[in-house]
Amino acid sequence: MSAQYRVGVIASGRIAREHGRGWTECKNTEIVAIADSHPQALIEYGRDFDVPAEHHYLDYREMMDKENLDIVSVCSWDPMHAEMTIAAAARKPKAILCEKPMAMSLGEADAMMTACERNGVKLAIGHQRRFYSAWTEAKRLVQEGEIGRPVRIWSATRSGMMNTGTHCIDFQQYILNNQPARWVMGAVERQTDKHIFGHRVEDRCVGIIGYGDDLEGVIENEMNARYEVGACVYGTDGMLEVNDNRLRYMTTKSNGWQTFQPTEKILTGYGTAHVDQAYGIVNWIEGKEEDYRGQAKYGRAALEIMMSVYESARCHERVNLPLLTRANPLDVAVETGVIPVTRPGWYDERAMLVRGEGMSWVKK
Ligand SMILES: NC(=O)c1ccc[n+]([C@@H]2O[C@H](COP(=O)([O-])OP(=O)(O)OC[C@H]3O[C@@H](n4cnc5c(N)ncnc54)[C@H](O)[C@@H]3O)[C@@H](O)[C@H]2O)c1
Numbered sequence: 001m002s003a004q005y006r007v008g009v010i011a012s013g014r015i016a017r018e019h020g021r022g023w024t025e026c027k028n029t030e031i032v033a034i035a036d037s038h039p040q041a042l043i044e045y046g047r048d049f050d051v052p053a054e055h056h057y058l059d060y061r062e063m064m065d066k067e068n069l070d071i072v073s074v075c076s077w078d079p080m081h082a083e084m085t086i087a088a089a090a091r092k093p094k095a096i097l098c099e100k101p102m103a104m105s106l107g108e109a110d111a112m113m114t115a116c117e118r119n120g121v122k123l124a125i126g127h128q129r130r131f132y133s134a135w136t137e138a139k140r141l142v143q144e145g146e147i148g149r150p151v152r153i154w155s156a157t158r159s160g161m162m163n164t165g166t167h168c169i170d171f172q173q174y175i176l177n178n179q180p181a182r183w184v185m186g187a188v189e190r191q192t193d194k195h196i197f198g199h200r201v202e203d204r205c206v207g208i209i210g211y212g213d214d215l216e217g218v219i220e221n222e223m224n225a226r227y228e229v230g231a232c233v234y235g236t237d238g239m240l241e242v243n244d245n246r247l248r249y250m251t252t253k254s255n256g257w258q259t260f261q262p263t264e265k266i267l268t269g270y271g272t273a274h275v276d277q278a279y280g281i282v283n284w285i286e287g288k289e290e291d292y293r294g295q296a297k298y299g300r301a302a303l304e305i306m307m308s309v310y311e312s313a314r315c316h317e318r319v320n321l322p323l324l325t326r327a328n329p330l331d332v333a334v335e336t337g338v339i340p341v342t343r344p345g346w347y348d349e350r351a352m353l354v355r356g357e358g359m360s361w362v363k364k
Pocket of ligand 1: 037041075101163355
């Protein structure tokens with residue numbers, strides 16, 4: 001019988017509800033405490049996930065100091081991921097699950113990883129689509145050579161590269177078995193002062209990722225109306241398409257398209273991915289899955305590609321990896337006038353989520 005792991009959730013908003021379902025349906029984990037700077041968020045989440053008021057906290061550090069947590073979920077807006085993860089690492093839980101994107105810069109990501117390593121904490125990033133059966137089957141098809149040697153991967157989505165786009169990049173990494181990118185060429189359009197989840201983002205951008213001599217990935221963000229997460233993969237002997245948890249493929253041996261039926265039930269937008277993610281983290285803690293598929297080094301790899309798209313646009317050149325710039329190159333480009341705002345007026349595409357001034361991200 002496995003141990004029962006005590007989970008504390010920081011920030012009780014929308015994605016925390018998916019984490020909540022994952023920790024609740026996983027038989028080895030239980031949410032024992034929650035923290036949110038907004039009292040109403042605590043009341044609603046506590047009611048829906050059965051967490052009594054004496055375990056509600058306005059201060060997440062106080063929660064971690066008092067609750068003896070085994071696992072901490074970090075579900076806040078993006079700019080708070082690093083600070084909260086580093087604070088959690090200092091309290092030495094067994095694992096932290098931090099939402100995507102991992103951080104705002106490689107400097108932050110490395111500080112998070114160092115803090116976790118020094119405290120013996122496993123750090124996972126919430127690219128939960130790695131648990132979709134269609135994504136895993138696509139990985140198997142590519143890795144077992146069913147479509148020949150992959151030569152082009154094309155992903156297009158909306159809602160910002162650092163938001164939905166990070167899942168597309170993570171898909172490319174996942175099906176390539178985390179093959180490191182060698183270079184990135186990027187173009188960024190940013191005329192308005194657009195933000196998402198409290199940080200600067202592009203109006204639209206594209207990137208080409210060089211994985212190998214004849215293997216390239218393309219990422220498009222906000223270029224057309226497509227709002228799907230996944231990719232088309234072209235190989236020397238076939239092709240496949242993954243759009244969220246749907247997969248179809250064609251090979252030189254098949255007679256037209258083959259369709260893969262996802263093995264899990266699709267109950268919400270993410271199916272059972274968060275439940276599988278919870279089990280994956282438990283298995284990682286217990287040493288049953290050594291190379292956990294959602295671990296921080298893979299979240300960092302997606303972040304490095306996104307930072308490289310921005311750096312390429314800032315420097316007008318193909319950027320070789322590993323990326324040496326530790327700051328967020330989009331911030332640097334805007335602040336130094338390389339990519340100036342021509343249509344002024346700060347706005348945040350996720351402003352509809354703002355509950356009140358308790359949210360510490362709000363623009364100063
Ligand atoms: N993995 C995915 O597919 C996926 C999907 C959606 C969102 N996300 C990520 O999840 C994160 C949260 O997004 P969301 O849509 O849930 O946002 P949300 O606005 O619904 O929730 C954020 C919560 O954080 C709370 N908060 C703000 N400041 C705080 C503080 N200092 N301490 C504690 N709580 C604080 C807010 O009160 C709010 O309840 C983002 O990083 C986003 O990128 C991931």
